[in-house]
Amino acid sequence: MDNLNQLVKECDVELYDTEIVNENSRTIYRVYITKKGGVNLDDCERVSRLLSPIFDVTPPVSGEYTLEVSSPGIERRLEKPKHYISSIGELVRINTALLYVRGEILSADDNSVTLKTEDGILTIDYINIKKAKTYLEW
Numbered sequence: 268m269d270n271l272n273q274l275v276k277e278c279d280v281e282l283y284d285t286e287i288v289n290e291n292s293r294t295i296y297r298v299y300i301t302k303k304g305g306v307n308l309d310d311c312e313r314v315s316r317l318l319s320p321i322f323d324v325t326p327p328v329s330g331e332y333t334l335e336v337s338s339p340g341i342e343r344r345l346e347k348p349k350h351y352i353s354s355i356g357e358l359v360r361i362n363t364a365l366l367y368v369r370g371e372i373l374s375a376d377d378n379s380v381t382l383k384t385e386d387g388i389l390t391i392d393y394i395n396i397k398k399a400k401t402y403l404e405w
Contacts, residue, residue: 306338345399351375
């Protein structure tokens with residue numbers, strides 16, 4: 268992942284996350300990228316052109332796969348501390364074993380996230396989070 272981080276930075280974007288999914292009996296290796304001001308199609312193409320020949324020599328998964336490079340989107344999952352930190356000021360939905368909460372991310376560090384909710388300020392340790400996703404209120 269560190270090598271992938273470095274490669275993606277060569278295209279003036281940041282690596283957000285990767286995932287391997289199976290859709291319609293196809294394996295897809297997704298690379299999500301971000302940058303200040305948002306990712307555009309040219310950014311995705313640049314990263315794809317850089318990674319494709321490297322992955323031809325050293326594939327990220329075994330067997331046949333399709334490489335997809337995209338933005339994680341406005342409504343995106345949060346899994347790592349850096350995801351929460353980069354989402355400060357945004358709205359989030361968080362599920363834990365004991366509660367479901369919505370609120371604005373006020374702060375985040377390597378261990379926890381602090382939200383402003385309808386009921387007040389709430390800090391949740393990442394270890395207790397089952398699922399988290401940003402959302403846009405229309």
